[in-house]
Amino acid sequence: MAIEIPCAHCGPRPYTEFRFGGELRPLDAPDAEADFARVFLPENPAGPQEERWFHALGCRTWSAVTRDTRTNGVG
Amino acid sequence: MGSIRFEGRDVSFTDGDTVASALFRDGVRTFSRSLKYHRRRALYCGTGDCPNCLLTVDGTPAVHACQAPCADGMEVVRPHGWPSTERDLLHVTDSLHRLMPVGFYYKTFITPRFAWEIAEKMIRRATGLGALPPTTAAERSVVRYVRADVLVVGAGAAGLDAARDAAAAGERVIVCDESPIGAAIAPGAALDRVRALEAEVRAIPEITVLDGHTAVGIYEGLEVPLVADRELVRVHPERVVVATGAAEIHPVFPGNDLPGVWLGRGAARMAGVHGVRPGDVAVVVAGTEEGLAHLETLRASGVRIAAVAVPTALADRVPEGSGEVVVDGVVHEAHGGKSLSSVVLRRGTEGKRFDCDLLVLSLGLAPRDGLARMALPGEAVELVGDAAGPDATPPNGHDGTVCLCEDVSLHDLRQAWDEGFRNAEILKRYTTTTMGPCQGAMCGRALTCFARDRNGAPAGDVAAPFAAAARTTARPPARPVTLESLAAAVHELIDKRTSLHDVHVAAGARLDRSGGWLRPFTYGDWRDEYRAVRERVSVMDVGTLGKFTIGGPDASMLVDRMFPCRTDDLAAGRTRYVLSLDEAGYVMDDGLLCAVADGTYYLTSTSGGAARADARLRDLADRMSLDVHVLDRTAQWGAINVAGPHARDLLERLSDVPIDASSVPYPGFADVTVAGVPCRAVRTGFVGELAFELHHPRSRGPELWEALVREGAAWDLRPHGLDALELLRLEKGHVYLGQDTMPDDTPAKLGMSWAVSMDKEWFVGMRALERLAELPVTRKLVGLELDGAPADVADVRGAPLLVGGAMVGRVTSAERSIALDRAIGLGWVRASDAGFPSVLDVSGHAGARARVVPTPFYDPNGERLRG
Numbered sequence: 001m002a003i004e005i006p007c008a009h010c011g012p013r014p015y016t017e018f019r020f021g022g023e024l025r026p027l028d029a030p031d032a033e034a035d036f037a038r039v040f041l042p043e044n045p046a047g048p049q050e051e052r053w054f055h056a057l058g059c060r061t062w063s064a065v066t067r068d069t070r071t072n073g074v075g
Numbered sequence: 076m077g078s079i080r081f082e083g084r085d086v087s088f089t090d091g092d093t094v095a096s097a098l099f100r101d102g103v104r105t106f107s108r109s110l111k112y113h114r115r116r117a118l119y120c121g122t123g124d125c126p127n128c129l130l131t132v133d134g135t136p137a138v139h140a141c142q143a144p145c146a147d148g149m150e151v152v153r154p155h156g157w158p159s160t161e162r163d164l165l166h167v168t169d170s171l172h173r174l175m176p177v178g179f180y181y182k183t184f185i186t187p188r189f190a191w192e193i194a195e196k197m198i199r200r201a202t203g204l205g206a207l208p209p210t211t212a213a214e215r216s217v218v219r220y221v222r223a224d225v226l227v228v229g230a231g232a233a234g235l236d237a238a239r240d241a242a243a244a245g246e247r248v249i250v251c252d253e254s255p256i257g258a259a260i261a262p263g264a265a266l267d268r269v270r271a272l273e274a275e276v277r278a279i280p281e282i283t284v285l286d287g288h289t290a291v292g293i294y295e296g297l298e299v300p301l302v303a304d305r306e307l308v309r310v311h312p313e314r315v316v317v318a319t320g321a322a323e324i325h326p327v328f329p330g331n332d333l334p335g336v337w338l339g340r341g342a343a344r345m346a347g348v349h350g351v352r353p354g355d356v357a358v359v360v361a362g363t364e365e366g367l368a369h370l371e372t373l374r375a376s377g378v379r380i381a382a383v384a385v386p387t388a389l390a391d392r393v394p395e396g397s398g399e400v401v402v403d404g405v406v407h408e409a410h411g412g413k414s415l416s417s418v419v420l421r422r423g424t425e426g427k428r429f430d431c432d433l434l435v436l437s438l439g440l441a442p443r444d445g446l447a448r449m450a451l452p453g454e455a456v457e458l459v460g461d462a463a464g465p466d467a468t469p470p471n472g473h474d475g476t477v478c479l480c481e482d483v484s485l486h487d488l489r490q491a492w493d494e495g496f497r498n499a500e501i502l503k504r505y506t507t508t509t510m511g512p513c514q515g516a517m518c519g520r521a522l523t524c525f526a527r528d529r530n531g532a533p534a535g536d537v538a539a540p541f542a543a544a545a546r547t548t549a550r551p552p553a554r555p556v557t558l559e560s561l562a563a564a565v566h567e568l569i570d571k572r573t574s575l576h577d578v579h580v581a582a583g584a585r586l587d588r589s590g591g592w593l594r595p596f597t598y599g600d601w602r603d604e605y606r607a608v609r610e611r612v613s614v615m616d617v618g619t620l621g622k623f624t625i626g627g628p629d630a631s632m633l634v635d636r637m638f639p640c641r642t643d644d645l646a647a648g649r650t651r652y653v654l655s656l657d658e659a660g661y662v663m664d665d666g667l668l669c670a671v672a673d674g675t676y677y678l679t680s681t682s683g684g685a686a687r688a689d690a691r692l693r694d695l696a697d698r699m700s701l702d703v704h705v706l707d708r709t710a711q712w713g714a715i716n717v718a719g720p721h722a723r724d725l726l727e728r729l730s731d732v733p734i735d736a737s738s739v740p741y742p743g744f745a746d747v748t749v750a751g752v753p754c755r756a757v758r759t760g761f762v763g764e765l766a767f768e769l770h771h772p773r774s775r776g777p778e779l780w781e782a783l784v785r786e787g788a789a790w791d792l793r794p795h796g797l798d799a800l801e802l803l804r805l806e807k808g809h810v811y812l813g814q815d816t817m818p819d820d821t822p823a824k825l826g827m828s829w830a831v832s833m834d835k836e837w838f839v840g841m842r843a844l845e846r847l848a849e850l851p852v853t854r855k856l857v858g859l860e861l862d863g864a865p866a867d868v869a870d871v872r873g874a875p876l877l878v879g880g881a882m883v884g885r886v887t888s889a890e891r892s893i894a895l896d897r898a899i900g901l902g903w904v905r906a907s908d909a910g911f912p913s914v915l916d917v918s919g920h921a922g923a924r925a926r927v928v929p930t931p932f933y934d935p936n937g938e939r940l941r942g
Contacts (some may be wrong), residue, residue: 054736071454
């Protein structure tokens, strides 16, 4: 509810200013099978996850954030 | 001094009175009726923990009367019972107790089906904690965000101590309490100490004291919302100190909810703080030293003590004249009708009855640790004082009320156990024990104690949260929260307006919400607006479109990778229709891409998709490490679409250069000056006529619009809104993304493979389209002609399409075409083994049939829009 996202440009800001960009995945995959997994089979870990956040109500830059999905702790 | 209004009469109060003490002094004994069995409930805990004194105060239901200070003219009512709380005929349900087992609703009203309809009305009337006000709150709660180094929850001795120490260490401190400071503390040394600490703490500038502010939960972050009258304070502390203290233990024995049975602190406060004797003749059960202090307070107020039950260790500390001392005595049963009349104390197997009208129970402390248990492991949440103390729950008796809020007895728990609910968590869910307003403050420990006794000791090899007798999970809210608090800071919807808003209003337009904007739907007669576009000339405010400038050395790389069509062959001054796909190959948005002579691109997106388009462009640029700049000009630029056979004539009248097929070609654009306003004129085909979108600086919008309308009068210009646009674009077979499409539509399903170039090196969604290319397209969007449609063709929007009674599709858009004088539409259809159907029945409209036809319906070769 109250997590703060460390924006690369603005520093820590309330998550309500951001658009969630989901788990960080590679842009492309070598073949169709791998691409299917890339798009539809996210890791969805119970623990630290690399993810992307867009500071939509701020500087409009994307940041990579490591968030623990169990505790919402970000680093 | 003053008086409160209580159920139609005045009740006077003195300084320091709570609503509960004023009413009690006035002779009120029944404060509420229990939820199911309508048993009389009276003052019990006196510390804001139990549900017994929940009254409606000034229209707010479920206010703890024992914690609410009196104010002159306050309106107080007891919401329970029928016809009144005092004489409640529904009390009859108490004698039917055995006929109303746990899960009564679900077991009893299954058949016949209609029974529940009737029963529900009766049950809803008979239960509940009051009525919500029929209107919205007169005032809105505001929300405040506050940062602090430390938030101390609970302003008792431990909390005030912790606040003082933190401030001395240089920390900024907020200390909150749900009640006025000291309102839940028994008189004597404890209260004196809190008063002294309060004076000290209030004088320290680094400490903010928020009494009357209830912490309702601990959320990750950390964040602790504090609910108060007319405000919600969202505190973001570095650490939280939970100093919520402890409630006195709620013991379970038959008759434990009779009026006249009090927890020690409640009785002591009534006698010692408010000066009202809680009863005349008392039995006191003092399991701790605190109980002996309460005994003193009661004796000093003139209560006669019939008996005192104490453990051996305290036996010689009972003062003379305290009636019979029963060493190691426990309460076996309490008896009474409307209120307590006698108590049976037992020692071993030997029982003795004492006549009394007051039973005071002080058996030790049950820490209020609910808030702290909401914290995740590793979070900076610390329990101090009594809240951190040990549990000292005595074993349950042979029957009695476990859960005061939900009226659950030990008998009910046994029955649930016998039905197979053999774990504290599922006993809770099945019987609703701990799920009432007190959130387990009274009954939580009795419940786990029951599960423990039945199960033996908790199994060591079971993970703690799943152990049968583990404490049930603590979740927010810890205290009742009003809807007003939940709605704090929820504002009206914000509608974006274009620069032409006032012009539309002055023209009498009907404005409504669309894609986050307030837009004109019609200026009166949408069919006339339609005809203006098809036959004469018209203007439409399209300033809502997403508008972007993309520049920098890698601008061409970004657009090439972003869009599935070729962009490398787009010459300066030319535009191209672009789809935008996500990684799964699904169509997210569409727009026009304009190649500007200086190497930059100008891009438009749909009105509702602008924010997402911005995010997606920047995402791709970032992930590909491209050297580009994306400038969102949506709010900076306005746009007016000038459409119709005379569109060019109108523009030429207002421009100093010719607007012909070479200066503004199709599909292309040019920067021109119209009516003195610098414009980027973009040729478009959405409405199917000769059309120019004039993108211009927002501030110049009104003058441009007014010049167009003024000069357009020569061709009887009418502005058009979204109603006319709906038919204009439908006749051209153009889809509205979101209305005609589904979330998983690929270009092939929409019949738009022409907008995809699979021989490109790479674009977003390309791999997915490669994968899908090997699969047959089993669903697609098609044009429909509707035969036998109802007079208002729009009625069939959304109707299922059937073949042989089976649903194989759905109508997404439908309207009567004015140009063709036929009912037309768009819809999706699914293929069967025999291929795609060509004729379908329209469900819900007898006799209506849909034929699949090619689109566009109107001007299929696009001769008019090339003009």
